[in-house]
Amino acid sequence: MCSYDKRTQKTVAIKIIDLESAEDEIEDIQQEIQILSQLDSPHVTKYHGSFLKGSNLWIVMEYCSGGSCSDLMKPGVFREEYIAIIVRELLRGLEYLHSEGKLHRDIKAANILLSAGGEVKLADFGVSGQLSGTLSAKKNTFVGTPYWMSPEVIKQSGYDHKADIWSLGITAIELAKGEPPYAELHPMKVLFLIPKNPPPTLEGNFTKSFREFVSYCLQRDPKDRPSARELLKHKFVRMAKKTSYLTELIERHERWRAEGGERLEDEERDNVSDLPESGDPEDLWDFGTVRHVSRPGTIGRNNIQVSGPPLTWENNGTPRTGSDGSDSSSLTQRPGSSSSTRYSSLATKGDLPPLPPPASPTKKKVDNQATVRNGPPSASTTLVNNTRAPQRQPSDEYDDYEDQYAETYPDHANVVQQKMAALLLEEDDDLPDTTMLDSVVLPAIASLFPRVTSQEARVALSALQRAFTEAERIIPGVTLELVNEIVDSVEHVEEP
């Protein structure tokens, strides 16, 4: 959502997270805000503050009217000269983050924003990170965007700032080709292929320096990848033009939209029906005494997420965007902002797909594959609601990879705060056996809930989840074995 700050007259971006339905501990969100608040760079979207309204947390960030690179690619991929500019700016952003002892962890076109003047900003870190962690160990959920992940991140063998360099290389391919390598494959399978296969290369009609640049980023051993600072010296980016050229991409996108390139979706969504107030609590309990008249007021929440079946999607929080925007005191929604309506409408449905069907023959568009998000309800709700640009899924981004207090000298970047634990891949055998159940199978089944309509079907899906859980209890590790079997057989079909 985009709004403007009355005090500064500046347009700002606001994310709204309903803490009541968010999976995350408030402490974790606060940690992320702490980190965000300490960042100040022209290459990173600036954090302005966070405010609570009922149980809705409003996070106010710098607004970038140009949109995300993944939006801007909708009319077509970028020419190499533009990519060089973007990559240079990204490297500057990464150089800053890494020197501050932070990792982004989710570099991809959808998280790269352009200002009106073409400045390139890294977005979507912190705050929401916990909500949608690429692989969030603590919540045991499997969410995220495997296509951009480096082998060492997937293998959980410990990683550092070089993981961002890998993702940058993948992003460069994405910008050039429209999608990252393996985009046509099921994300689960991709998690197996990235660590197994040789690194992808940039194929096609591109200059040698571009292809070389990408190959530098995409080296299997993180130690072989140059740092952001070193990459800034590479010919590919040294020759890049000024950022103001990037406004051409914004104009191209404007034209494309004006020509009807993007069907405007109906932004009206069913409003979540407010739960009836539970009433004065003292109506129920009998304390045998005179009631306290001055019971403190209840908290001012507008609506309550009705909890659905376990681990399902809930998109019903979405429409709040509009109404909250209008009744806020200090921040008002910018009138007639077509972009904000477009964003919010886009945000509601298609962009947060459950696991795409494995056998899907059609090549997916970038923004579809941008997110594989199989999380418990809250994660999706919050995400859906709040982003200015829907494709730009908040996710785990900054990791203080040094002790926050011991931090900040550039070359100490080795103590990795290992948040991830979840997915086991290949030979990794020291993971808890139930990870596959909790992180993959149950969420995958959960993702089917919104696709079925009858109560009977939902009951059947619940039964399926219970059956898996029960089987796992009796035969620990069985889910993992089963999934391995399935993936193996998939690979045998598709791998030459």
Next chain:
Amino acid sequence: MNFFKTKQRTPPDLVRGLRDAIPKLETGAPGGETRRKANEDVSKNLQQIKAILYGDGDPIPELVAQLAQETYSTDLLHSLVVNISRFEFEARKDVVQIFNNLLRRQIGSRYPTVEYLCSKPEIIFSTLGGYKNEEVALNTGMILKEMLRHEQLCKILLYSDEFYKYPHYIENTTFGISCDAFANLKETLTRHKPMVAEYLDKNYDRFFSSYTTLILSNNYVTKRQSLKLLGEILLDRANFNVMTRYIANEANLKMMMNLLRDKSKNIQFEAFHVFKVFVANPKKPPQIEVILRRNKDKLLVFLKNFHNDKEGKPLVDEKQFLIVQIQGL
């Protein structure tokens, strides 16, 4: 002359340079040359002090010792905390790093900065007071957090009246700051358990009358977090005496029973974890048992339906346990 310019400045030079520059931040016209220059000096000196402390991964112990001594003898740390809001963005971050590095500095089993701060409690209080200014609250919050790792410093704060300013900072700031203040309150109350247990036992009434305002806050986050922390405090073995007193009080039980029916599921859930302690108590005082017995049927129905959508065996087991207890009343 050039020769001398390149020479590294000594710790006393740096500390003096910094101390001289700080008062000038407020002199001259806003945006004027004097201020700009002063700000530059502050930032530069802080950077160089930080460079000494962190070195290039390899700080020189003699220089560090000299610097630490100089900061103590000039009360530099207090001056930094009090003036941090006048510094530039990066300089504020440097203050935090410098302060926390000195706090962690150890010689044998001694922490010289901690000993110094013990003799200057006003620095601890000024750091807590950083919550008054949203601009720097997260910076000073980080310093406070580092202080609280040390039992002596934590104790000084806990036993002071200043401690009772936490609720004010938690209630009257925006989300990020409020949460940070709460996190430090939690740190104060949970990091050094035996010390805190003794305090809570001795100051039971004052503490809980203050803490209850947080539980009854209109702020969703404050309410939810303070309930959760209450549960943690009560269930900690170190706080057994405090828990016994808490669960003997009927007003506390009523509050929890009401919170069980809060609109927010999360708050209900946190309240449940406090409520269960009342019910599980094998020696329930009469006033508690009376309330539970009077609501027996309603409680049984309520518990059977409580958060049935939630997964997780522990909750199911605990509910079952409570149901059995209540049936037996």
